[in-house]
Amino acid sequence: MKARLLAVSALVAVALAGCYREKREFQSPPETSPTDTARLSAVLPGASAAWKPGSQPSPDRSRYEENAYAVNQGKRLYRWYNCSGCHSNGGGGMGVPLMDEKWLYGHEPRAIYATIVEGRPNGMPAFGGRIPDDQIWQIVAYVRSLSGQLRKDVATSRADALSAAPPENTREKFKPVPDKPASSSQ
Amino acid sequence: MPSRLIRRFVVAAAAAGATLALAQDRPVVVPGAHDALATAGRQAAHIGTLWNLTVAVCTAVFCAILLGLVLSLWRSGRAREDAPADLSSIGRHERGPYLSVLWSVAVSIALLLVLVVASVVTDRALARMSLENAVNIEVTSHQWWWELRYGSDQPSETFTTANELHVPVGRPVVLKLRTDDVIHSLWVPSLAGKKDLITGRTSTMQFRADHAGRYRGQCAEFCGFQHAFMAFEVIADPPDRYDAWVAAQRQPAAEPTDATARRGQEVFLRSACIMCHAIEGTSAGARKGPDLTHLGARTTIAAGTLPNRPAELARWIANPQDFKPGSNMPATTLSSEDMGALVAYLESLK
Numbered sequence: 001m002k003a004r005l006l007a008v009s010a011l012v013a014v015a016l017a018g019c020y021r022e023k024r025e026f027q028s029p030p031e032t033s034p035t036d037t038a039r040l041s042a043v044l045p046g047a048s049a050a051w052k053p054g055s056q057p058s059p060d061r062s063r064y065e066e067n068a069y070a071v072n073q074g075k076r077l078y079r080w081y082n083c084s085g086c087h088s089n090g091g092g093g094m095g096v097p098l099m100d101e102k103w104l105y106g107h108e109p110r111a112i113y114a115t116i117v118e119g120r121p122n123g124m125p126a127f128g129g130r131i132p133d134d135q136i137w138q139i140v141a142y143v144r145s146l147s148g149q150l151r152k153d154v155a156t157s158r159a160d161a162l163s164a165a166p167p168e169n170t171r172e173k174f175k176p177v178p179d180k181p182a183s184s185s186q
Numbered sequence: 187m188p189s190r191l192i193r194r195f196v197v198a199a200a201a202a203g204a205t206l207a208l209a210q211d212r213p214v215v216v217p218g219a220h221d222a223l224a225t226a227g228r229q230a231a232h233i234g235t236l237w238n239l240t241v242a243v244c245t246a247v248f249c250a251i252l253l254g255l256v257l258s259l260w261r262s263g264r265a266r267e268d269a270p271a272d273l274s275s276i277g278r279h280e281r282g283p284y285l286s287v288l289w290s291v292a293v294s295i296a297l298l299l300v301l302v303v304a305s306v307v308t309d310r311a312l313a314r315m316s317l318e319n320a321v322n323i324e325v326t327s328h329q330w331w332w333e334l335r336y337g338s339d340q341p342s343e344t345f346t347t348a349n350e351l352h353v354p355v356g357r358p359v360v361l362k363l364r365t366d367d368v369i370h371s372l373w374v375p376s377l378a379g380k381k382d383l384i385t386g387r388t389s390t391m392q393f394r395a396d397h398a399g400r401y402r403g404q405c406a407e408f409c410g411f412q413h414a415f416m417a418f419e420v421i422a423d424p425p426d427r428y429d430a431w432v433a434a435q436r437q438p439a440a441e442p443t444d445a446t447a448r449r450g451q452e453v454f455l456r457s458a459c460i461m462c463h464a465i466e467g468t469s470a471g472a473r474k475g476p477d478l479t480h481l482g483a484r485t486t487i488a489a490g491t492l493p494n495r496p497a498e499l500a501r502w503i504a505n506p507q508d509f510k511p512g513s514n515m516p517a518t519t520l521s522s523e524d525m526g527a528l529v530a531y532l533e534s535l536k
Contacts, residue, residue: 024512026507026511026512027505027507027517028507028516028517073514076514080461080462080474081461129456129457130457130458130460130461131458131461132458132516132517132518134516135516160367
């Protein structure tokens with residue numbers, strides 16, 4: 001009896017987790033779009049320089065990083081807003097690669113958010129005020145999936161265009177190396 | 187039992203009421219007629235003839251079968267309720283209904299042959315439309331709207347619009363169909379049959395509008411959340427009006443003249459709008475959303491979902507997810523002055 005109860009609860013839990021992963025939120029959260037903070041940031045490499053803990057609203061992990069739909073939208077936006085123009089499909093080009101373990105300005109979601117909103121020296125434009133907040137968080141989730149930081153059942157498996165790299169959900173998870181100020185070569 | 191029936195009735199009535207209330211909450215625009223029998227073009231007329239023939243043949247066969255059934259019931263013997271079963275035919279050899287089966291098979295084959303031949307003839311007639319002096323338009327379907335690109339030999343004369351397909355009366359139109367995401371299907375029942383837009387492929391569709399008018403079109407292949415709200419309109423104009431429309435569409439957007447519209451343009455260029463939409467003549471050149479160069483000249487917005495009026499446009503920009511949940515346009519938060527200016531600017535783009 002007890003075993004059956006346990007099995008049923010486990011099944012229900014698995015089913016509910018599935019719904020949660022696939023839940024689609026269409027209404028934006030109430031916050032307004034981020035303001036253009038590009039000129040206000042201290043544009044120095046290193047996580048703490050440009051991004052201070054608590055300076056950005058903390059995102060709801062379940063809404064972005066644990067939601068397959070949000071990551072998928074992030075993947076489309078990554079192409080639509082031409083992130084791929086510089087970062088390619090994550091391998092980098094004119095911009096830095098996003099699928100390895102090196103993060104000049106921090107690997108945490110809020111650090112990547114700040115990078116997108118504020119822009120960074122040597123070419124990364126500031127998108128603050130241009131992209132709605134929840135779309136930025138979707139892009140952040142997708143960018144983190146490029147180096148395998150998300151769960152495999154959340155990361156995307158298919159691309160609309162040809163891609164030389166294996167799908168995001170089969171990538172090995174890189175352990176981000178500690179952020180350090182860039183050397184003179186950067 | 188009656189109480190259960192009453193309860194069911196109440197539930198059904200409540201559901202119907204809620205549906206109606208929801209429908210009233212969303213002012214859905216249904217431009218033009220959506221009727222395969224009201225044909226307004228050569229291709230649709232051929233298809234309509236084939237349809238009428240098929241309906242006539244099927245009706246005749248259906249009536250003949252019913253008649254045979256009634257006759258056989260009528261002619262079979264009757265017995266009283268308390269009469270014993272008549273088993274006399276068991277031992278008797280009976281001739282099978284060979285002749286009637288033969289007749290039915292022969293007539294069925296003949297009628298099916300008629301339909302096959304009619305279908306082939308219709309197909310040939312559809313393909314035989316002259317494409318001389320045709321208008322070439324590229325249609326790209328998106329979730330959930332239609333991008334229309336009018337090509338030309340002169341690059342400066344090409345232009346892009348959305349959801350309202352203007353064609354000249356009497357001239358053949360060749361549509362080059364592509365899709366940007368999933369499979370869609372283009373269907374204007376008054377003018378032609380359906381044609382799928384398949385990922386990675388280019389297909390073509392030819393039709394000709396013979397009467398001026400507005401004809402409703404609709405995506406006819408389930409393509410996601412807002413498949414039902416993926417309508418469009420074909421507007422068939424006399425050649426001179428069509429030419430005037432094309433000449434107007436080739437112009438870049440008019441520069442805003444008054445202060446409100448100028449502010450609206452500034453709002454457009456500094457907000458999220460510029461990430462996806464293009465307005466020729468300004469620095470907005472993104473191609474992910476519908477081209478807004480001449481938005482004010484269209485009658486609907488959001489692929490036939492809302493009428494193109496300032497109040498509806500403002501509500502749409504403020505929160506598209508209220509009208510089309512799942513569409514790729516995000517909510518844009520603006521102050522009421524900025525929103526008013528933006529809407530005034532967009533509506534001025536005739």
